[in-house]
Amino acid sequence: MTKFNILLATLFISCLALLSACKSNGGSEEQSKAMLDTVSLSGKNFALAYQDGSKIVATSIDTMKQISFGGATDPAISPDGNKLAYTVNDTAGHRTIWVADMENKSQLQLKVNNDNYYQAVWSASGNEIAFNIFNDKKLWKVGVIKADNSGFVILDNASKINVYSPTWKSDKELLAQDLLNLYTFDISGKLIDTKSIASLIGSDFSIASSNRFFYTKDGAKLIFNAGNKDVVNGLTGPSEAVYVLDLSSKKVERISPKGLNAPYVFVTADDRIFFSGAEKPFTNSKIYVSDLSGNIKTIVDKGTNPTGALK
Template identity: 75%
Template structure:
């Protein structure tokens, strides 16, 4: 079975160039279509989901490139590559990388049919992701962007580990709803922290909630469920918070009245998140800093990731 991936390059000025690239996969049939590319230098600052397509854009949104049929956008720190998830009709998921300079796409091959949601290391050389192993457990995988050096972290334990992020270029963190774990790149658990002891009992964590260490390692940025009652919202409300590890103080960064199911923090401590206000049908993308200075950057979108400045 194959992924049949067609690339159509349309210059915004009106000149049309077309091409195609067929990549092999054992997981099923799917499609990701690159449909627009700007005339200016292909160095992008932000990638996000817009309905059934992924958009990569400059921070001022003046230049854009989009992919149809893909999810889980992850822009590389240099802004030149985009990792994303493809799903087939059987529910299999795999991660692919598009080089936005030479217009090529290729699959990360880890001999598995359910791995998704890539997260780049700060140097852009390695990707972490969630992977479903043969024991029906969620684990964290890491692999080089050139498809070498694959490792499944904590592969022998009997716990699920969700939502990987990079603490630094040598360590990765993930959570199992109860504890926050730190792994080295060999897969060894080097630190375990009870989540309730970090964030208190008034906030709740789901498997999709991610924790990010700040660049200095002294704070954690995360999104979590809270006790806010938002009229018209189905399900619990979530917000973005920052925890000072020394003082144990938790401060809310996103404004009240906005439900925030997704947050991403760059290695230079810029915080992107998607959130919606009442009637909760038009999510927007925001950027904030560690002091809670919020600004809307995209009027419609979800699941943002950012490149380094």
């Protein structure tokens, strides 16, 4: 991708910041959906989605074709680049996930009988979407639904485990963590593996509920972001960075450079590492992409929370 400044992009399609209301799944609460611009999207190929302030942006590989949504967060572009999942927060404090088809501009809310679910992530095949959901037992769980908006399930719903920040290990398995352990679930909801995070990465890191873990496609490495012990003047709270763990050697290598606070990471199924971070004075966050060897490129000069489509 070519490094660009979003303010200077030759074709930036701005969206209306207005919100339109529709009925929630339960029919009693009003939900808002993000407003999609009215320009035809025929023939556009989207490769990246990210947050830019109060809107989310989807962009083509050359960054010359873009579309934006107002009133939305947590962008998640589908592996084929044709759809975008995102979270909408309404005035009552509810969080719901919507999916926009960027070709025909249709939008729909996921059929989940709940008013607090967010942070969508697509499976590599694009056939399912996983997300965090607050269940009726007041616990955080992983929800999964098919891309055609059917077959919603909550994984491991009967247990008393809180889990956060789900990611896909494969099309049949998902990961989530509870600050202390990394859990693997199969697509049916069965808990099939539990590993202590400290036993994997050591005790020099701090884990927050927003930190995510991704296996590489060969299963040999684990990519994650976590708090560290860096002393960084001007930063409120712990500094975070992106790391790669070699599961065979147990060696952890840093991907994001020192001096950069990197609170967000996303890894595609073809092992490209997208992350956002800010350097001192920690006010302007940029978006980067890296390979497993730490070869980093800046791809967006202002943005956070990137997700990428497959090549």
